[in-house]
Amino acid sequence: MDRIVIRGKQPLSGTIPVSGAKNSALKLMAACLLTEGELLLENMPRLADTRFMAHLLAHLGVKAEEQSGNRLSLTAANLAGTTAPYDLVRKMRATFNVLGPLLAREGKAKVSLPGGCAIGARPVDLHLKAMEALGAKITLEEGYVLAEAPAGGLKGGHIVFPFVSVGATEHAMLAAVLAKGTSKLENCAREPEIEDLANCLNAMGAKVSGAGTGTITIEGVSSLGATVWPVVADRIETGTYAMAAAAAGGDVTLTGMVPAHNQALWADLREAGVTVEEGETSVRIVRNGPIRAVDMQTAPYPGFPTDLQAQFMALMCLADGASVIRETIFENRFMHAPELTRLGARIDVRGNEAVVRGPAPLKGAPVMATDLRASVSLVIAGLAAEGETIVSRVYHLDRGFERLEEKLSACGADIRREKEEA
Ligand SMILES: CC(=O)N[C@H]1[C@@H](OP(=O)(O)OP(=O)(O)OC[C@H]2O[C@@H](n3ccc(=O)[nH]c3=O)[C@H](O)[C@@H]2O)O[C@H](CO)[C@@H](O)[C@@H]1O
């Protein structure tokens, strides 16, 4: 197993190209199941999660071919089956989103209950209610969801989500595009990844309107066709490197991204004393002076993303004063706090609130995390800490960060990957 070794206290300076968004790429990949035509995805991030999703799609009969220039060709001309087995679903959340497309195209699907980051219970009840609203019959059997469309296929339906769910909104869209009639989805998630998926589906011939707002309307069509689609830039990777630059200090420009997708973070970074200069498709982050403590609460988009909460906590460890961080999306997403404490941070967690008391003189130590964003928060803290920080369980990082060490080293970070001793 690999580990990441960081010698901190090197200011960062340079340019980091932002990759395509993991959380969009995975749902776009699932969309290939809706058509016999080729879905050619550009700006694909090369990640453990996208590889894993490709394995699942291959199992379902999809011809998946990586092409130069971060392109992935997916063709589901002949499906080999409609079952997504436990071993190919358990590692991550987005694999569950193959259920809707299979159900819409083949009239049935059998999909294992999903895995994903261990950050809370993460049920799939909203996904299943959405499928039922489109006419599907759902049963649970031995850890699998069995879904069956009515004779003649899924029908347009009215879905009012009781609370906002990114995955359920995307899943409902992925099924409703091929349903007969019109579907109306209310209280939808508004994340940029939802718009990316809707725009790609429309390019395939779907009729989806309202994505990016709370109400999405879908007029079902009888079939979808081939398209070429560039994956939207990863706003979580963007925010992560922005906070790495703020924590380590220096002057870093992130390129190939959409500044508007991180407004909540930019506001908090500016309040913390960090300079954020937004360009058309880039953002420059400069931090020379002290960091001010800022309170923050996660919220669905356009609020502060839960996927950047751990990184923000790492930054606040360095701030002058106390900051209160409230996690409102997942009930168990402070697993990084005890690990940050190993590096010298002072953090009190009570329920869904963490009080971070800075500035803590961080010192390198061996640490490990239990999920993707928690792991990268330890990398950020390591960049600001004196001495050597060793982050184990790198497979979490590999799920969602493409060439992390390369991108940070190019900006002057002393960071390397090595084999863990047995
Ligand atoms: C692969 C992917 O895109 N993952 C992202 C997606 O996860 P994911 O789509 O799983 O997150 P959701 O928005 O669905 O989850 C929000 C909340 O709703 C709950 N819930 C969700 C569905 C459901 O059927 N029942 C239910 O109770 C969840 O447990 C959570 O507490 O959005 C999250 C919130 O921005 C991000 O942190 C994840 O990185």
Ligand SMILES: C=C(OP(=O)(O)O)C(=O)O
């Ligand atoms: C929680 C995440 O991913 P997943 O939903 O796949 O667990 C994440 O990307 O931070």
